[in-house]
Amino acid sequence: xxxxxxxxxxxxxxxxxxxxxxxxxxxxxxxxxxxxxxxxxxx
Amino acid sequence: xxxxxxxxxxxxxxxxxxxxxxxxxxxxxxxxxxxxxxxxxxxxxxxxxxxxxxxxxxxxxxxxxxxxxxxxxxxxxxxxxxxxxxxxxxxxxxxxxxxxxxxxxxxxxxxxxxxxxxxxxxxxxxxxxxxxxxxxxxxxxxxxxxxxxxxxxxxxxxxxxxxxxxxxxxxxxxxxxxxxxxxxxxxxxxxxxxxxxxxxxxxxxxxxxxxxxxxxxxxxxxxxxxxxxxxxxxxxxxxxxxxxxxxxxxxxxxxxxxxxxxxxxxxxxxxxxxxxxxxxxxxxxxxxxxxxxxxxxxxxxxxxxxxxxxxxxxxxxxxxxxxxxxxxxxxxxxxxxxxxxxxxxxxxxxxxxxxxxxxxxxxxxxxxxxxxxxxxxxxxxxxxxxxxxxxxxxxxxxxxxxxxxxxxxxxxxxxxxxxxxxxxxxxxxxxxxxxxxxxxxxxxxxxxxxxxxxxxxxxxxxxxxxxxxxxxxxxxxxxxxxxxxxxxxxxxxxxxxxxxxxxxxxxxxxxxxxxxxxxxxxxxxxxxxxxxxxxxxxxxxxxxxxxxxxxxxxxxx
Numbered sequence: 001x002x003x004x005x006x007x008x009x010x011x012x013x014x015x016x017x018x019x020x021x022x023x024x025x026x027x028x029x030x031x032x033x034x035x036x037x038x039x040x041x042x043x
Numbered sequence: 044x045x046x047x048x049x050x051x052x053x054x055x056x057x058x059x060x061x062x063x064x065x066x067x068x069x070x071x072x073x074x075x076x077x078x079x080x081x082x083x084x085x086x087x088x089x090x091x092x093x094x095x096x097x098x099x100x101x102x103x104x105x106x107x108x109x110x111x112x113x114x115x116x117x118x119x120x121x122x123x124x125x126x127x128x129x130x131x132x133x134x135x136x137x138x139x140x141x142x143x144x145x146x147x148x149x150x151x152x153x154x155x156x157x158x159x160x161x162x163x164x165x166x167x168x169x170x171x172x173x174x175x176x177x178x179x180x181x182x183x184x185x186x187x188x189x190x191x192x193x194x195x196x197x198x199x200x201x202x203x204x205x206x207x208x209x210x211x212x213x214x215x216x217x218x219x220x221x222x223x224x225x226x227x228x229x230x231x232x233x234x235x236x237x238x239x240x241x242x243x244x245x246x247x248x249x250x251x252x253x254x255x256x257x258x259x260x261x262x263x264x265x266x267x268x269x270x271x272x273x274x275x276x277x278x279x280x281x282x283x284x285x286x287x288x289x290x291x292x293x294x295x296x297x298x299x300x301x302x303x304x305x306x307x308x309x310x311x312x313x314x315x316x317x318x319x320x321x322x323x324x325x326x327x328x329x330x331x332x333x334x335x336x337x338x339x340x341x342x343x344x345x346x347x348x349x350x351x352x353x354x355x356x357x358x359x360x361x362x363x364x365x366x367x368x369x370x371x372x373x374x375x376x377x378x379x380x381x382x383x384x385x386x387x388x389x390x391x392x393x394x395x396x397x398x399x400x401x402x403x404x405x406x407x408x409x410x411x412x413x414x415x416x417x418x419x420x421x422x423x424x425x426x427x428x429x430x431x432x433x434x435x436x437x438x439x440x441x442x443x444x445x446x447x448x449x450x451x452x453x454x455x456x457x458x459x460x461x462x463x464x465x466x467x468x469x470x471x472x473x474x475x476x477x478x479x480x481x482x483x484x485x486x487x488x489x490x491x492x493x494x495x496x497x498x499x500x501x502x503x504x505x506x507x508x509x510x511x512x513x514x515x516x517x518x519x520x521x522x523x524x525x526x527x528x529x530x531x532x533x534x535x536x537x538x539x540x541x542x543x544x545x546x547x548x549x550x551x552x553x554x555x556x557x558x559x560x561x562x563x564x565x566x567x568x569x570x571x572x573x574x575x576x577x578x579x580x581x582x583x584x585x586x587x588x589x590x591x592x593x594x595x596x597x598x599x600x
Contacts, residue, residue, distance in 0.1 A: 008085035
């Protein structure tokens with residue numbers, strides 16, 4: 001691959017993967033709110 | 044109080060996956076890579092990401108907020124959500140688009156979804172084994188023409204009915220019992236299938252498995268930047284269009300899903316997570332499959348020609364042939380994975396189209412979940428059958444244009460104006476951040492108030508007056524030189540007048556071709572009338588519901 005393509009591809013993949021993982025990790029680990037909340041399975 | 048079955052989400056992860064599944068569709072794998080190679084290669088990512096940050100993310104914030112704000116008072120469909128925000132009667136009727144688009148898109152989208160189901164079946168039973176490229180193309184043509192040459196008579200119709208039944212059944216199980224369960228299985232699986240195929244595509248080496256070039260050459264082709272394209276308005280409009288379609292905004296489905304979130308619960312982090320998950324599937328996985336695979340076998344020039352026909356063509360007419368080169372076992376697995384991935388991407392989106400319609404019927408007419416789901420199925424069947432029977436006469440494309448493009452742009456533009464300028468961006472920002480688990484930079488309040496609405500107005504106007512061949516530079520030069528502005532046949536105005544087909548008709552003397560074009564004009568006009576009847580039918584129901592609310596003194600809910 002040429003350098004320009006490689007830099008653009010790797011930086012795009014790295015940025016998008018990092019932000020996606022960060023947000024999803026936060027969704028999984030953020031403390032649940034007190035009941036009643038919007039989600040029935042943790043009642 | 045009206046009695047309706049209580050609806051809600053089971054888990055937060057389920058909601059995020061359902062929202063991400065709603066956004067991830069066939070376009071992530073078939074449209075994005077083709078758009079990229081046609082609009083500057085790697086340089087396309089720059090306008091694409093800028094449009095995502097300035098238009099995509101703000102639209103997600105707006106739609107999640109409209110949804111939760113409407114749901115607070117028991118409104119789960121766009122007309123009455125918008126009514127609550129805008130107070131003037133007109134907003135309620137603009138909200139009709141939030142039901143209409145879903146029905147119109149579902150009618151043709153379920154048809155494409157059913158192709159993926161049929162192709163999973165054919166991959167599994169080895170129908171493509173030993174076929175040449177031309178035979179694979181012919182099989183697709185036979186399939187969509189309801190030709191008797193297919194394995195099962197009326198195969199396209201049968202798979203359409205099966206697909207629609209699956210959708211309706213899942214919808215009838217409700218949010219947590221149906222849609223959420225499917226999303227929890229489908230989204231992780233489609234990511235897994237996608238990663239498998241992406242690895243296979245980029246590790247393809249010239250000389251092995253019938254490949255003529257390395258798959259990595261395809262990645263190089265897709266990501267090599269042509270920076271001078273960035274100054275071309277066409278590239279920016281295409282980037283904005285791609286961001287728009289990939290996020291499933293302007294439909295009313297995000298608002299509907301979000302309306303089942305309570306006010307104290309977060310929507311800021313949820314919306315960011317779902318939106319970026321879609322970007323991951325599109326930029327990381329979607330970009331690494333069809334182009335590297337196709338370049339591996341056809342080379343760059345071959346792929347340039349294929350790209351002219353669009354991603355759907357590569358996905359259905361080319362890939363089964365390429366998988367064929369990998370031996371019986373791997374071709375079967377790859378076919379199942381590829382069409383399975385497309386099916387999962389499709390069904391999580393089509394389910395989201397059903398929910399706003401069902402919610403409207405449940406909220407306003409106290410219908411049960413089952414009755415609403417089957418009614419949605421019946422409407423989609425009635426509107427969808429013309430796309431199945433008259434696919435070759437342009438009905439499918441007509442639906443796609445008016446419901447899948449025009450209505451989305453129009454509705455998104457109007458809802459953004461409502462949110463930013465009528466409801467006021469300051470109030471909207473406060474609503475959005477209520478209960479937030481993540482602090483979005485305050486600059487987004489400014490973006491929502493000024494930049495996003497202006498951008499959407501530009502995109503909408505641009506699609507209305509699109510110049511010939513989408514050549515904006517040439518069109519502006521002509522205008523400056525006093526040569527006027529020639530509209531492209533795909534501009535809203537010319538599309539409404541069927542100008543493209545009429546031009547072709549004027550320029551041909553071949554009786555057979557004339558006959559075919561006359562039929563196409565007849566069927567596309569028929570499709571427009573059908574869509575208009577649907578729109579006004581929904582508007583009438585909204586009026587009936589509104590009067591019913593007045594009688595029941597439910598106006599404040």
